[in-house]
Amino acid sequence: MRFLSEEDRRVLSERFERELTSPVRVVLFSEPVSGLYVPGRRTCVSCRETEALMTEVAELSDSIRLEILNVREQPDVAAEWEASLTPAIAVCGEDDAGVRFLGLPAGYEFFSFVETLASAAAGDGHGLLPETVEKLEALDQDLDIKVFSTPT
Amino acid sequence: MALVSGRVRSTSIEAHEFSELAGHYDVYAVPKIIVNDHWQFTGALPEPQFVDTILEAVRGAEPEVSSGEATPLSGGSPA
Numbered sequence: 001m002r003f004l005s006e007e008d009r010r011v012l013s014e015r016f017e018r019e020l021t022s023p024v025r026v027v028l029f030s031e032p033v034s035g036l037y038v039p040g041r042r043t044c045v046s047c048r049e050t051e052a053l054m055t056e057v058a059e060l061s062d063s064i065r066l067e068i069l070n071v072r073e074q075p076d077v078a079a080e081w082e083a084s085l086t087p088a089i090a091v092c093g094e095d096d097a098g099v100r101f102l103g104l105p106a107g108y109e110f111f112s113f114v115e116t117l118a119s120a121a122a123g124d125g126h127g128l129l130p131e132t133v134e135k136l137e138a139l140d141q142d143l144d145i146k147v148f149s150t151p152t
Numbered sequence: 153m154a155l156v157s158g159r160v161r162s163t164s165i166e167a168h169e170f171s172e173l174a175g176h177y178d179v180y181a182v183p184k185i186i187v188n189d190h191w192q193f194t195g196a197l198p199e200p201q202f203v204d205t206i207l208e209a210v211r212g213a214e215p216e217v218s219s220g221e222a223t224p225l226s227g228g229s230p231a
Contacts, residue, residue: 092155099161100161100162101163102164103165103169103170132203136203144161145154146165148165148173148183149182150168
């Protein structure tokens with residue numbers, strides 16, 4: 001099954017061609033879904049779908065570097081990225097920027113995901129108002145922002 | 153915002169898939185924003201108000217926007 005229609009692929013390819021002027025890393029923390037129920041272990045609801053969707057997206061641009069990590073095999077790396085829940089997606093330039101998506105980025109979240117790819121490629125706060133960038137540069141404390149949403 | 157500042161981490165969470173997390177943070181409506189595991193507000197805001205609501209909350213000032221007032225999680229959250 002494909003997530004993206006021909007039209008989606010065309011529109012996204014054009015957008016990526018225009019906006020992804022530098023490489024973007026998409027690091028997906030996933031785990032194999034065996035179909036076996038293991039007591040006490042959370043089953044990944046959408047790992048398979050998220051892997052498929054990310055693979056489809058990555059196919060659309062040479063600037064997108066998709067890395068898929070199995071958190072069962074590489075728990076140390078997952079812990080380092082604070083991404084032990086699956087599926088988790090990190091979007092960044094070369095180094096971790098602290099951006100995560102937990103769960104399949106479907107529906108409206110997919111647009112946020114695409115926006116984030118474009119912002120990461122721009123590397124200069126692309127899309128944010130100048131006054132926002134100014135306020136962020138003046139931050140004297142760490143901010144951890146969690147946004148809960150549902151696919152609509 | 154996280155891409156611009158090394159001090160900002162941003163996590164977008166699918167509330168259905170991570171219902172335990174959503175329950176932990178009293179998520180009844182979306183979008184729900186949690187700041188530093190303490191401040192919360194519900195509803196999308198235009199960028200300037202979004203930024204100001206967050207900054208004013210963590211600085212301990214009363215948020216000025218009426219549409220998106222951030223309140224402490226533990227202090228009786230609005231429904």
